[in-house]
């Protein structure tokens with residue numbers, strides 16, 4: 001009964017996973033620049049700008065609060081990953 005929709009969700013999830021991996025790969029590059037230039041992990045202005053830009057692209061504006069939450073959690077885990085990347089860079093430089 002739900003089979004067709006679930007298969008479609010599976011296909012969407014496959015695309016999301018690939019995009020997630022690409023997003024975190026870029027976030028890793030940003031993390032190493034933040035480490036080298038001693039920049040803070042969080043850029044609140046940028047975060048607000050991303051959420052505003054993406055919400056403006058929705059066809060259905062009623063989805064804005066859900067997309068906002070989606071981005072808030074994505075950004076939180078992106079920063080957790082960046083913190084991990086920076087910790088590793090700090091560890092490597094301390095043992096040289």
Ligand SMILES: C=C(O[C@@H]1C=C(C(=O)O)C=C[C@H]1O)C(=O)O
Nearest residue numbers: 027030041042043046047075078
């Ligand atoms: C990826 C970055 O790091 C953080 C995470 C962001 C995101 O996930 O979009 C945006 C800004 C920063 O708070 C960045 O600085 O661009």
